[in-house]
Amino acid sequence: MSEYDTGTFGEFWAPYYDDIFEEAAFEVGLLREFAGDPPRALELAIGSGRVALPLSQAGVEVTGIDISDEMISLLRAKPGGEAIEVIVGDFADVGVDETFPLVYLPFNTLFALMTQERQVECFHNVGEALEPGGRFVLDTFVPDLRRFDHNNTRMGVSSISSNEAHAYEVSIHDPLTQKVVSHQVRRLEDGSTVVLPVTVRYAWPSEMDLMARLAGLQLEHRWAWYDKRAYTEKAGQHVSVYRKPSQ
Ligand SMILES: C[S@@+](CC[C@H](N)C(=O)[O-])C[C@H]1O[C@@H](n2cnc3c(N)ncnc32)[C@H](O)[C@@H]1O
Numbered sequence: 001m002s003e004y005d006t007g008t009f010g011e012f013w014a015p016y017y018d019d020i021f022e023e024a025a026f027e028v029g030l031l032r033e034f035a036g037d038p039p040r041a042l043e044l045a046i047g048s049g050r051v052a053l054p055l056s057q058a059g060v061e062v063t064g065i066d067i068s069d070e071m072i073s074l075l076r077a078k079p080g081g082e083a084i085e086v087i088v089g090d091f092a093d094v095g096v097d098e099t100f101p102l103v104y105l106p107f108n109t110l111f112a113l114m115t116q117e118r119q120v121e122c123f124h125n126v127g128e129a130l131e132p133g134g135r136f137v138l139d140t141f142v143p144d145l146r147r148f149d150h151n152n153t154r155m156g157v158s159s160i161s162s163n164e165a166h167a168y169e170v171s172i173h174d175p176l177t178q179k180v181v182s183h184q185v186r187r188l189e190d191g192s193t194v195v196l197p198v199t200v201r202y203a204w205p206s207e208m209d210l211m212a213r214l215a216g217l218q219l220e221h222r223w224a225w226y227d228k229r230a231y232t233e234k235a236g237q238h239v240s241v242y243r244k245p246s247q
Pocket of ligand 1: 006009010044045065066068071089090091107109
């Protein structure tokens, strides 16, 4: 397999993505709250529209950025998908000419940027693309290094049985670069098996808060999920809302 780059996720996952992941439910209510009036939002890494389509059905004019033609084709094929403006490019560059009351980046996808520098640039560019008083909302998992053994490897099983769809993953962790290289093995309902690669460069919530500060943004809320449940030491994920000052 060649080096994992910005297009790799879409190239491998697009044929299976919408069968594996359900359309967003909780995300939409919270994002709608921050979308302003008239409601507008920019989704970084819009993918197949899992979040963008229900959000646009909720009355928000959504613009998206994604680098994968395969993922954008999935969006285009769905009802309402043609109406969403999509900019093809690297979302870290946030290459837009207008500003938005809301920029959002769901589903761990900040971690698709492979270096701290690129993640810092992403926060900076989001700051430029926000209106005064606008919000940047993102969710990611909270890193938990106990998942890995002393060789920094992990074998995880989410479900397995002889005759049903199952999934397991093997991962290797590099604590120096904060990267995790994983292969997910999925047996599909038709009996075939696929190997899907994912590489992430994780960051701690505190590290993101610093990236936000460098970009002139302030942490306004941190919840454990989009339904605003409390963020505690037990939370495996967080939804963070950063605000650009009004002046
Ligand atoms: C896990 S999917 C998330 C899609 C959508 N936001 C959702 O919540 O379902 C990750 C998406 O990020 C896109 N992506 C990954 N790296 C990217 C990059 N550097 N620039 C633009 N898109 C990227 C992939 O093509 C894919 O559509």
